[in-house]
Structures are given as C-alpha cells and as structure tokens.
Amino acid sequence: xxxxxxxxxxxxxISILTTAIKNGLIVVVGMSVIVLVLLGVFKxxxxxxxxxxxxxxxxxxFLILIIPFIAYIMSGSSVRSIVKxxxxxxxxxxxxTTFILFAVxxxxxFILKLGTFAPTSSIQMTxxxxxxxxxxxxxxxxxxxxxxxxxxxxxxxxxxxxxxxRSGLMAQVAQAQVDxxxxxxxxxxxxxxQVTVRTVLADASDVAGLLPSLVVAVAVTLIAIIWPxxxxxxxxxxxxxxxLLLGYIWLVxxxxxxxxxxxxxxxxxxNIGGFTLENWNFLWGGDIVGLNxxxxxxxxxxxxxxLSMTVIVLLVSSMAGYALSRMDFRGRxxxxxxxxxxxxxxxxxLLIPIFFVIANLGRIPIVGEFIGFNKSVGIAxxxxxxxxxxxxxxxxxxxxxxxxxxxxxAMIDGASRWRVYWEILLPQIRPGxxxxxxxxxxxxxxxxxxxxxxxxxxxxxxxxxxxxxxIDETAPVNWNQVAAVGLFQLIxxxxxxxxxxxxxxxxxxxxxxxxx
Amino acid sequence: xxxxxRSRRHVLRANLxxxxxxxxxxxxxxxxxxxxxxxxxxxSMTNLATTNFTTNVSAMEFIGLTNFTTLLNDQFASxxxxxxxxxxxxxxxxxxxxxxxxxSLLTTHIPRRAGFAFRAIWILPRITSxxxxxxxxxxxxxxxxxxxxxxLNTLMNQTTFNYLDARPWExxxxxxxxxxxxxGMIIFTSAIESIPKxxxxxxxxxxxxxxxxxxxxxxxxxxxxxxxxxxxxxLSLLTSFEQxxxxxxxxxxxxxxxxxxxxxxxxxxxxxxxxxxWGYGSAFAVLLVIVGVVLAIIYMxxxxxxxxxxxxxxxxx
Numbered sequence: 130x131x132x133x134x135x136x137x138x139x140x141x142x143i144s145i146l147t148t149a150i151k152n153g154l155i156v157v158v159g160m161s162v163i164v165l166v167l168l169g170v171f172k173x174x175x176x177x178x179x180x181x182x183x184x185x186x187x188x189x190x191f192l193i194l195i196i197p198f199i200a201y202i203m204s205g206s207s208v209r210s211i212v213k214x215x216x217x218x219x220x221x222x223x224x225x226t227t228f229i230l231f232a233v234x235x236x237x238x239f240i241l242k243l244g245t246f247a248p249t250s251s252i253q254m255t256x257x258x259x260x261x262x263x264x265x266x267x268x269x270x271x272x273x274x275x276x277x278x279x280x281x282x283x284x285x286x287x288x289x290x291x292x293x294x295r296s297g298l299m300a301q302v303a304q305a306q307v308d309x310x311x312x313x314x315x316x317x318x319x320x321x322x323q324v325t326v327r328t329v330l331a332d333a334s335d336v337a338g339l340l341p342s343l344v345v346a347v348a349v350t351l352i353a354i355i356w357p358x359x360x361x362x363x364x365x366x367x368x369x370x371x372x373l374l375l376g377y378i379w380l381v382x383x384x385x386x387x388x389x390x391x392x393x394x395x396x397x398x399x400n401i402g403g404f405t406l407e408n409w410n411f412l413w414g415g416d417i418v419g420l421n422x423x424x425x426x427x428x429x430x431x432x433x434x435x436l437s438m439t440v441i442v443l444l445v446s447s448m449a450g451y452a453l454s455r456m457d458f459r460g461r462x463x464x465x466x467x468x469x470x471x472x473x474x475x476x477x478x479l480l481i482p483i484f485f486v487i488a489n490l491g492r493i494p495i496v497g498e499f500i501g502f503n504k505s506v507g508i509a510x511x512x513x514x515x516x517x518x519x520x521x522x523x524x525x526x527x528x529x530x531x532x533x534x535x536x537x538x539a540m541i542d543g544a545s546r547w548r549v550y551w552e553i554l555l556p557q558i559r560p561g562x563x564x565x566x567x568x569x570x571x572x573x574x575x576x577x578x579x580x581x582x583x584x585x586x587x588x589x590x591x592x593x594x595x596x597x598x599x600i601d602e603t604a605p606v607n608w609n610q611v612a613a614v615g616l617f618q619l620i621x622x623x624x625x626x627x628x629x630x631x632x633x634x635x636x637x638x639x640x641x642x643x644x645x
Numbered sequence: 646x647x648x649x650x651r652s653r654r655h656v657l658r659a660n661l662x663x664x665x666x667x668x669x670x671x672x673x674x675x676x677x678x679x680x681x682x683x684x685x686x687x688x689s690m691t692n693l694a695t696t697n698f699t700t701n702v703s704a705m706e707f708i709g710l711t712n713f714t715t716l717l718n719d720q721f722a723s724x725x726x727x728x729x730x731x732x733x734x735x736x737x738x739x740x741x742x743x744x745x746x747x748x749s750l751l752t753t754h755i756p757r758r759a760g761f762a763f764r765a766i767w768i769l770p771r772i773t774s775x776x777x778x779x780x781x782x783x784x785x786x787x788x789x790x791x792x793x794x795x796x797l798n799t800l801m802n803q804t805t806f807n808y809l810d811a812r813p814w815e816x817x818x819x820x821x822x823x824x825x826x827x828x829g830m831i832i833f834t835s836a837i838e839s840i841p842k843x844x845x846x847x848x849x850x851x852x853x854x855x856x857x858x859x860x861x862x863x864x865x866x867x868x869x870x871x872x873x874x875x876x877x878x879x880l881s882l883l884t885s886f887e888q889x890x891x892x893x894x895x896x897x898x899x900x901x902x903x904x905x906x907x908x909x910x911x912x913x914x915x916x917x918x919x920x921x922x923w924g925y926g927s928a929f930a931v932l933l934v935i936v937g938v939v940l941a942i943i944y945m946x947x948x949x950x951x952x953x954x955x956x957x958x959x960x961x962x
Contacts, residue, residue: 452666
C-alpha cells in the first residue's frame with residue numbers, strides 16, 4: 130500500500146515505463162530477427178535448390194508492416210494495469226514509450242530503407258493542381274523528369290489521352306514498375322507538347338512523412354490501453370476467417386446477380402444491384418454456360434456414388450467392427466494392428482495401381498458390369514475401401530462402449546451372432562452410425578479425384594467433376610452460372626453442416642483420409 | 646478326448662463366424678490396398694507407357710530399377726523434391742500447427758458456445774467439395790475488377806495483378822492451410838479442455854498472466870497432441886494434391902508449384918503431353934507409398950498401441 134502511494138506521488142513510475150519499453154523492444158527485435166532469418170537464411174537456401182517462391186518475401190513484408198503496430202500494442206497493454214488508478218500516468222508512460230519505440234523503429238527503417246524510407250517509384254519532380262491541369266513546381270536536376278525535358282512551369286493536361294489530376298498522376302507513378310514510360314501531354318508557352326518520362330526507383334528522404342506515422346503510433350498505443358479486452362479474441366478469429374467468409378459470401382451473392390466485381394453485385398449499367406434468378410435456370414432444363422446437359426442426371430450420379438458409399442461403408446465397417454470388438458479369433462491382433470496401420474496410411478498414393486485393378490475387375494463376367502472402369506459403383510467401392518480403416522476403427526470403438534449383458538443373455542437363449550449384431554447391437558450404436566454415415570456421405574458427395582481419374586464418359590460424371598469441367602472450359606463462361614451450380618452442390622453440405630456440427634467436429638479429428 | 650474335439654469344433658466355428666463378419670472388409674482391403682501396394686512395386690519396375698499400354702500385368706515389360714536411376718538423373722526431380730519439402734514445412738508450421746494452436750487457444754478462451762461456433766466454421770473447408778472450394782479461392786485471387794483481393798487493392802490505390810500467376814505458392818499454401826487447420830484445432834482443443842480445472846485455478850490464484858499460463862501450463866501439456874498433429878499432418882500434406890491440381894496444376898511456370906505426389910499423378914494418369922508414363926509415374930508414387938507405410942507403422946507403435954491391448958468383450962462362450 131505504501132509502495133503504491135509513493136509511486137503515485139511521482140509523475141512517472143519508472144518500473145512500469147521500463148516494462149513497457151522492454152515489451153515493445155522484445156517485439157521489435159524478435160520479429161526483426163524472424164525477418165532476417167527468413168530473408169537471410171531461408172530465401173537463399175530455397176533459391177539454391179531452385180524453389181521459385183515469393184513466400185519468404187511476402188511473409189517478411191507482412192511482418193515488417195505489422196512490427197510497429199504489434200510493438201505499440203504490446204507497450205500499450207503493459208500499462209493497462211495502472212490505467213484505472215492512475216490514468217494520467219498511464220497515458221504519459223505510454224506516450225513516452227511510443228516515442229522511444231518510434232525512434233527505434235524509424236532508425237531501423239532509415240538504415241534498412243524500409244517504410245517511409247523505402248525507395249519508391251518516382252519521376253523526380255513536384256507538381257500542384259491547377260484549374261487547367263497540373264503545374265510542374267520543381268524538377269530535380271539530373272532526375273528522370275529533367276532528362277526527359279520537363280521544365281518548371283509546364284502544365285500537364287493529360288497522361289496518354291486521359292485527362293489527369295495530381296492525385297491521379299501520383300497513383301499512376303506509384304503503381305508503375307521501374308522504367309515504365311509515362312507519356313505526358315503538356316502545355317508550354319501555349320503550345321502542346323508530348324514528353325515521355327520514365328519512372329525510376331528513388332530514395333525517399335521525406336522526413337515530413339514521419340509525422341503522420343507518429344500520430345498513428347500514439348493513437349494505436351492509446352487505443353491499446355482502453356481497448357476492451359473481451360472482444361480481442363473475436364476480432365482476431367474473424368480476421369483470420371475473413372478470406373474464407375468472403376469466398377462463401379461471394380458465392381451466394383454471385384448466384385443471385387447478373388455479374389459481380391469483387392464482392393459487389395452489379396447490374397448491366399455497372400450500378401450495385403442486378404438481382405436475378407436466371408443463373409438458376411439450369412434447374413429446369415436451361416443451358417449451363419451454353420452446354421445443354423441435364424443437371425439432374427449429374428446429380429443422380431452424385432447421389433448414387435454418395436448413397437452407395439454410405440450404405441456399404443456402414444454395413445462393412447460395422448460388421449468388421451463388431452467382430453473385432455466382440456469375438457476372439459485367430460489373427461485378431463494382427464487384423465487390429467493392420468487396421469491401424471491402414472488408418473495412418475495415405476491411400477491416395479495408390480491411385481495408379483488401383484486403375485489397373487479396376488480395369489481387370491471389369492473383365493470378370495457379370496460382376497464386372499457393375500464394378501469395372503467407368504462405373505459409379507466401382508468408383509464408390511474404391512472410396513469405400515479408402516474409408517474402411519477409419520470406419521472399422523470407429524465402429525469397434527462404439528461397440529466397445531456398449532455393455533454386453535443383453536447380448537449375452539440373447540446368445541444364451543440361442544440367438545445367432547448375426548441376429549445379435551443386426552437386432553440388438555446396431556440400434557444401440559445409432560450415434561456412431563450417424564457420424565460415420567455423414568462422413569461417408571460427404572466423402573462420396575464431394576468426391577472429385579477418384580471419379581475424375583476412373584471415369585471418362587458422361588455416364589458417371591458427378592457434380593464436382595462437372596464443375597471442374599465448367600471451370601476448365603476455354604470459352605468465356607458466365608461465372609455466375611458456374612457459381613450457381615457450385616452453390617447447388619453445396620446445399621446438402623450446408624444442411625448437414627447446420628444440423629450435425631457436433632458430429633463433424635468429432636469425426637474429422639478421427640480421420641483425414643486423402644486430404645490435408 | 647470327447648471334450649477337446651467338441652471345444653476344438655467350437656473354436657473352429659467361432660473363428661469361422663468371425664471371419665464371416667470380417668470377410669467384406671477383408672476382401673475390399675485386399676483388392677484396394679494389398680494388391681495395389683504389390684502392384685505399384687511391380688509397375689515401378691516396368692516401362693509401361695502410352696505406346697505399350699496394357700492392363701494385362703503379365704504382358705508388361707520388366708526393366709528392373711531403370712525408372713529409379715532415371716528419376717535420380719531427372720533434372721526436375723530435385724526441384725520437385727525441394728518444392729515438396731518447402732510446401733510441407735511451411736504449410737505445417739504456419740497453418741496446421743501454429744494457426745491451429747492459436748485458434749484453439751482463442752476459442753477455448755471465449756464462452757463455450759461462441760468458441761464452438763468458430764470451430765465449426767473451420768470445418769467448412771474440409772466438407773466443401775474441392776472444386777467449389779478452389780472456385781472460391783480463385784475468385785479471391787483473379788485480376789481486377791473481378792478478384793476480391795484486387796478490389797481491395799483498387800480501393801487502396803495499390804497495383805492489381807493476378808495473384809495465381811504472381812504469388813502461386815502463397816495461394817497453394819493458404820488453400821491447403823485453411824483445410825489443414827481444423828485437424829490440429831480439434832485435437833488441441835480437446836487437449837486444452839481436458840486440462841484439470843484445478844491446475845488453471847492454481848495458476849490464476851498465483852496471479853499469472855495469460856501468456857504465462859499458455860507458456861507454463863498449457864503448452865507443456867500439449868506436447869503429445871503436438872507431436873501427433875505434426876506427424877499425422879506431414880503425411881497428409883506429403884500425399885494430398887487434389888487442391889494443387891485444381892488451383893495451379895503445378896504452374897504457372899514449369900513445375901513452379903509441382904509437388905511429388907502431383908508429379909506421380911501427372912506422369913501416370915494425366916499428362917499434358919499425351920504421353921503417359923505409367924512405370925515412371927509409379928516410381929515416383931512408390932517412394933510415397935514406402936514413406937507412408939513406414940510412418941503409418943510408426944504411428945501405430947507410438948500413438949495407438951495401448952488401445953490395441955483392449956481385449957474383446959465376449960470371449961468364446
């Protein structure tokens with residue numbers, strides 16, 4: 130208590146100040162080290178093994194961009210503990226911290242030519258807006274504009290053929306790559322002339338540019354102090370999810386509009402709006418991007434694959450799971466460990482030999498009619514096999530969790546194993562069957578790689594394969610119609626998602642076959 | 646004497662019933678796992694290609710290890726190998742582990758229902774068909790004015806460009822990473838939720854900060870789940886190529902985003918040059934199969950062996 134009173138008397142609590150500075154500096158130094166390692170170690174290594182990538186640069190740029198903000202937020206949150214009792218002191222401490230951190234970061238930027246000091250595309254002259262055009266105010270001697278012959282007092286009226294103002298010209302220059310020719314139309318002594326200026330990469334030494342960043346820095350720090358902590362997780366979670374959510378939102382918007390630019394629906398005149406149901410015409414026999422195909426035949430193919438897969442996976446897995454859970458037989462341990470190995474094994478690596486297996490199965494009389502190459506059931510069987518290790522393991526787990534009193538008395542009464550399995554046990558593991566069934570159905574409904582690989586004709590094309598054909602179409606396609614087909618395919622998925630989230634979250638930790 | 650024959654017959658019958666129940670699964674596993682594994686070993690030692698294509702295994706020409714020596718001397722094989730290492734490591738580090746951990750920490754920190762809702766949304770990429778999912782990402786990446794990211798760039802006066810041509814790896818990693826997050830997220834979440842409340846309360850009473858609690862209470866208890874996620878997801882990333890196939894198909898430049906598993910697929914099943922090399926493609930795939938088998942056996946030993954020891958409920962009656 131006395132310690133606190135004492136520190137209130139001082140305007141600045143030194144210990145809080147040093148903690149705030151220390152926290153900020155740790156962020157700056159730590160993140161800078163990451164950037165240095167990325168650019169100084171990883172990038173050269175990747176280049177030396179011929180990996181063509183810009184990921185290290187992208188991440189570094191992103192980190193460099195956020196380092197200051199994270200540092201200010203860290204130092205700001207360091208004073209949160211005293212903000213209630215001593216608000217004035219908290220503000221003073223945080224502002225001092227921000228100034229110090231800002232100085233450190235700006236020095237770093239200056240030395241490494243980053244941020245405000247980053248070399249930018251420039252034409253090395255200054256200009257101001259006037260009524261008739263842009264007046265050239267000064268020209269850097271020996272610079273790009275000087276070499277091209279621009280003189281002080283020239284009046285720029287257009288870039289190429291387009292009239293332009295100061296901010297427009299600045300944006301054009303900033304966006305230009307190095308050595309981009311910019312053809313300027315100018316008035317000099319009442320005569321129209323054309324001058325082509327080539328952009329150069331020039332060091333910015335604009336110290337005045339630091340002031341806005343300092344204001345932003347202080348603002349960020351102060352916001353970090355008063356920011357309500359409870360909403361931070363939500364903000365972070367939503368930010369990370371943003372690309373995904375934007376994608377799904379676009380899909381829904383696109384299907385109900387004539388065209389979209391970015392996420393905005395537009396009508397023919399380019400105004401926001403343009404609501405239409407035309408994209409859905411394919412449902413009642415309309416063409417899809419000019420192709421006259423029956424969506425219902427394709428949907429039926431999808432359904433056949435998905436449903437036969439669900440039924441077979443459920444039946445086969447539960448039978449095997451029952452045997453493994455309830456019976457003792459020679460080779461049980463072997464079978465169990467084998468199931469487990471298969472559960473970890475990536476079946477998708479076997480696509481090539483399975484092609485030959487299917488081709489040869491097709492030669493078997495009668496049976497081959499159903500399971501050979503280019504047959505929906507054959508395709509479903511491959512996927513059934515891929516999901517069996519997970520299914521058997523899951524079912525065994527569910528059977529293990531059921532007490533065996535009823536079953537045992539039924540067996541003493543003379544019921545067969547099959548009856549016990551079918552009539553007594555299956556009804557008891559309904560949640561397990563539902564979970565595995567959903568998993569198998571989604572797997573079959575979404576199947577792309579296996580149907581694409583093992584079928585060629587139109588007879589087995591399912592919705593995902595059909596969609597990929599639409600996307601690969603070389604002719605210009607109406608994307609909003611393609612989006613509608615995509616959303617159509619997603620409807621069952623969304624329905625399952627809404628009603629069975631709990632099951633989905635449980636089952637996708639158990640198995641991730643064929644997908645990352 | 647009478648007794649032993651009866652019980653022997655009994656054992657035999659019990660065995661037969663059990664095998665009956667296991668038969669469908671067993672047959673499917675033999676047809677679609679065992680035979681293919683042996684077949685791909687053989688295929689990788691044949692020169693099967695478009696010119697001498699046959700589905701008759703006995704008619705294929707055996708050439709020993711030639712495909713593997715060709716592979717070692719293939720000028721693109723090393724690039725593809727390092728592409729794969731790069732892709733797996735970066736995706737794993739950023740998304741499947743780090744982001745998964747961050748999301749599970751955040752969603753267990755907020756009220757239960759909200760946390761559950763956020764985790765559920767992360768399942769969406771996994772249950773969305775790869776074609777639709779890739780269509781969404783393409784929309785984010787394409788040129789102005791159609792691309793969603795480029796629309797933001799236009800608003801902020803930045804340069805616009807086709808991200809799939811200019812930043813292919815970034816998008817390959819993002820697309821796969823966004824699917825991969827949910828696996829680690831679910832595993833980590835259940836691990837965090839199973840941390841005894843006493844432990845958390847004790848650390849709260851001691852006045853620890855959130856960072857300290859994560860560092861000294863949560864992370865040490867997550868060591869095992871972390872190891873599981875890392876090993877399991879390495880194998881998934883190594884072998885899955887569906888999304889890359891749809892997004893860049895190994896492009897935009899020559900083998901820029903080509904990974905090992907995609908090469909096997911391209912060579913054997915979908916070649917741009919119309920000349921499929923089944924044998925050579927199998928040689929690429931065989932290496933993945935071997936890695937897969939070895940890692941799968943290791944997983945079984947390390948992670949699930951205890952479950953195996955559970956005895957069956959009903960012994961021979």
